[in-house]
Amino acid sequence: MDEQTFADFHVCVARPRSARRWFKPQVRLYVDGRSPFAPLPFDQAFPMLEWGLNWCVSAHCHQYLIIHAAVVERSGRALILPAPPGSGKSTLTAALVHRGWRLLSDELTLIEPESCRVVPIPRPVSLKNGSIAAIRAFAPAAEIGVPVRDTVKGTVAHMRAPHDEPLASLRTIEPHWVVFPRYEASAASQMTPVPKALAFMQVADQAFNYTIHGRRGFDVLATLIDRCACRSLEFGELAAAVAAVDSLARAS
Amino acid sequence: MTTAATPSVVAALRAPRVLEGFNIPQWEDLVGQARRTNLVSRLAYALRDTGMLSTVPAAPRSHLEAALVVAGAQAEAVRREVDLVRSALTPIDTDIVLLKGAAYLMAGLPISRGRVFTDIDILLPFDRLADAEAALHLHGWSTTHHDAYDQRYYRQWMHELPPLRHNVRMSVLDVHHAILPRTARLAPSSAKLLEAALPVAGEPRLRVLCPTDMVLHCATHLLHNEELSQGLRDLADLDSLLCRFGNSPGFWDALPRRAAELDLCRPLAYGVRYAVRYFGSSVPAAVRDAIGAGGASRATVRLMDALYDRALQPVGDHGAGPATSMARSALYLRGHWLRMPLPLLLFHLCIKATRRTPEA
Numbered sequence: 001m002d003e004q005t006f007a008d009f010h011v012c013v014a015r016p017r018s019a020r021r022w023f024k025p026q027v028r029l030y031v032d033g034r035s036p037f038a039p040l041p042f043d044q045a046f047p048m049l050e051w052g053l054n055w056c057v058s059a060h061c062h063q064y065l066i067i068h069a070a071v072v073e074r075s076g077r078a079l080i081l082p083a084p085p086g087s088g089k090s091t092l093t094a095a096l097v098h099r100g101w102r103l104l105s106d107e108l109t110l111i112e113p114e115s116c117r118v119v120p121i122p123r124p125v126s127l128k129n130g131s132i133a134a135i136r137a138f139a140p141a142a143e144i145g146v147p148v149r150d151t152v153k154g155t156v157a158h159m160r161a162p163h164d165e166p167l168a169s170l171r172t173i174e175p176h177w178v179v180f181p182r183y184e185a186s187a188a189s190q191m192t193p194v195p196k197a198l199a200f201m202q203v204a205d206q207a208f209n210y211t212i213h214g215r216r217g218f219d220v221l222a223t224l225i226d227r228c229a230c231r232s233l234e235f236g237e238l239a240a241a242v243a244a245v246d247s248l249a250r251a252s
Numbered sequence: 253m254t255t256a257a258t259p260s261v262v263a264a265l266r267a268p269r270v271l272e273g274f275n276i277p278q279w280e281d282l283v284g285q286a287r288r289t290n291l292v293s294r295l296a297y298a299l300r301d302t303g304m305l306s307t308v309p310a311a312p313r314s315h316l317e318a319a320l321v322v323a324g325a326q327a328e329a330v331r332r333e334v335d336l337v338r339s340a341l342t343p344i345d346t347d348i349v350l351l352k353g354a355a356y357l358m359a360g361l362p363i364s365r366g367r368v369f370t371d372i373d374i375l376l377p378f379d380r381l382a383d384a385e386a387a388l389h390l391h392g393w394s395t396t397h398h399d400a401y402d403q404r405y406y407r408q409w410m411h412e413l414p415p416l417r418h419n420v421r422m423s424v425l426d427v428h429h430a431i432l433p434r435t436a437r438l439a440p441s442s443a444k445l446l447e448a449a450l451p452v453a454g455e456p457r458l459r460v461l462c463p464t465d466m467v468l469h470c471a472t473h474l475l476h477n478e479e480l481s482q483g484l485r486d487l488a489d490l491d492s493l494l495c496r497f498g499n500s501p502g503f504w505d506a507l508p509r510r511a512a513e514l515d516l517c518r519p520l521a522y523g524v525r526y527a528v529r530y531f532g533s534s535v536p537a538a539v540r541d542a543i544g545a546g547g548a549s550r551a552t553v554r555l556m557d558a559l560y561d562r563a564l565q566p567v568g569d570h571g572a573g574p575a576t577s578m579a580r581s582a583l584y585l586r587g588h589w590l591r592m593p594l595p596l597l598l599f600h601l602c603i604k605a606t607r608r609t610p611e612a
Contacts, residue, residue: 006276006311010284010569017571032287033567060287063318212325 009056013045031056040151047148047156050126057108057121058208064110064119065213065220068206071109071118072101074249077176078118080109080228082206085153088183088235091131094159095238096245098139103161104173113216116223117172124158132157138238175224177248178203180232181241189240191248192232199230259566261285262530264295265488268302279312288566289484293319293366301365323366330357330369333423337372338457340391344383347459349375349449351428351469355460356489358452363492368485371415371424375461377446378429385413385427392419401603409435409592431469432476435592440472440514463497464510471523472516476590480563480580484530487564490523491531498534508542521546525553526560559583 012030020026025042029052069082070093083089093106104120147157210217229252235241260282286292296316299305351373356364393416406414411430430442449459474486497503511520527533562579
């Protein structure tokens with residue numbers, strides 16, 4: 001990096017300075033010289049790096065309201081997908097970014113409190129278990145890394161976003177839709193309006209640092225929900241889910 | 253300071269003006285150091301107080317602003333928690349003496365601005381401990397150490413109950429009956445500390461240690477803590493307290509006298525030595541002479557200087573280097589050595605080494 005670029009965190013994954021360097025090798029994550037997690041088997045180095053990067057943001061970047069949500073962009077407008085783990089959020093995101101949406105994040109949506117706009121932090125999308133094959137089938141051109149087995153989240157592989165060049169023109173993006181995805185095997189795609197009060201509570205539930213922001217957190221979230229069309233999306237099949245999202249985008 | 257390399261975060265806290273000419277790589281180094289030493293929010297307050305925060309380049313500034321948000325939320329949470337502890341302890345009919353962070357905050361001391369909390373510490377008379385524990389259990393606090401050895405370790409040898417955690421809010425409360433373990437070589441009298449504790453204005457039933465005792469406790473904590481990764485933060489605390497109380501009439505005369513009364517001459521001597529060495533704390537020469545080395549030999553002091561200069565260095569990107577690790581291990585052992593007699597220490601370290609604790 002050049003002299004004018006500020007690195008927010010110094011992160012590395014390295015073999016520990018112990019016998020586990022050689023014997024049943026492990027890997028340790030260092031964030032600014034501190035090691036916040038127990039070491040993992042060596043072949044999990046890459047997932048550990050990804051979790052470490054997420055931890056850096058969610059444990060430190062409280063200048064933003066941090067929502068556990070994927071977020072993608074099209075025509076300068078952001079679609080936020082808040083959901084608990086296992087809802088198909090990353091899978092849907094991976095599908096959307098192969099159909100003209102741009103990845104802003106598959107895990108953490110950062111809202112700048114002053115402007116109530118989304119700050120992008122794009123990184124490879126983390127696909128788990130069955131999602132890996134689902135995305136390979138949905139987007140054969142997808143660039144997916146080597147799957148890592150037996151992690152705490154099962155088998156994990158990372159997918160490169162097709163449009164991963166930096167968004168030079170947009171530092172922040174206007175949020176326009178909030179969609180709560182929920183994967184249900186063999187369910188038909190169904191998009192349902194969500195009342196604003198309920199949407200507020202559901203997003204607050206997924207906000208890591210809502211309580212840290214206190215009153216301001218409430219105000220920022222209220223503004224966000226006011227500005228966005230809020231829907232829930234139950235889906236069992238990716239093509240239909242993408243079509244439902246696209247028709248929402250065309251309609252509003 | 254003459255010999256030790258001053259970390260840039262210390263230089264910045266001492267004189268924020270040094271940051272005016274900082275370029276981006278220097279800022280990156282500074283923010284990293286501040287994070288490694290738990291001093292980001294302290295630094296943020298120092299810059300805000302001097303009106304310099306708005307002049308900081310955007311990238312490092314956003315980290316400082318994040319730290320301000322967290323510090324503000326923590327202060328509010330601690331006030332609320334202290335209030336809840338007070339109401340839970342209503343039946344035990346004794347004043348609650350707050351220690352460390354919670355005391356600094358409730359007493360409105362400048363040191364509390366931007367100080368990161370991990371738990372709340374209170375001091376109670378030993379004979380009220382059982383009642384206090386029962387009352388806290390009734391109000392949702394539970395013990396954190398369920399292992400029989402740990403329970404025995406705390407109850408038989410330590411100066412506090414096993415830490416309590418609230419079942420719903422997850423906040424941690426340390427209930428002390430002394431400021432050093434029962435097994436420690438030094439034995440500051442809790443009765444004297446409690447007797448001299450001062451009420452907190454506008455806060456019924458809450459007290460804090462009087463200024464000399466607060467300084468002595470802070471120095472004792474620094475010198476007896478086996479965890480040197482927080483060393484610079486503790487020193488910054490001590491510097492801030494000395495600066496705050498240094499102008500009060502009688503403080504400097506009383507400090508060495510009180511140290512003698514409480515059997516804390518040695519921790520005070522080292523504490524003052526390193527606060528002056530690192531933070532340039534202004535301590536009158538006569539007081540420094542009166543405190544002296546607290547009975548330590550010159551060779552011991554030289555060794556301690558060497559260990560502290562090493563141990564207080566912020567860690568590198570791959571954790572502490574070999575020299576810093578070694579110095580910290582030596583001070584870790586020293587911390588334990590001061591806390592318990594050798595046979596007990598060996599027994600305790602054997603238990604700790606052979607037992608597997610599940611990693612969080």
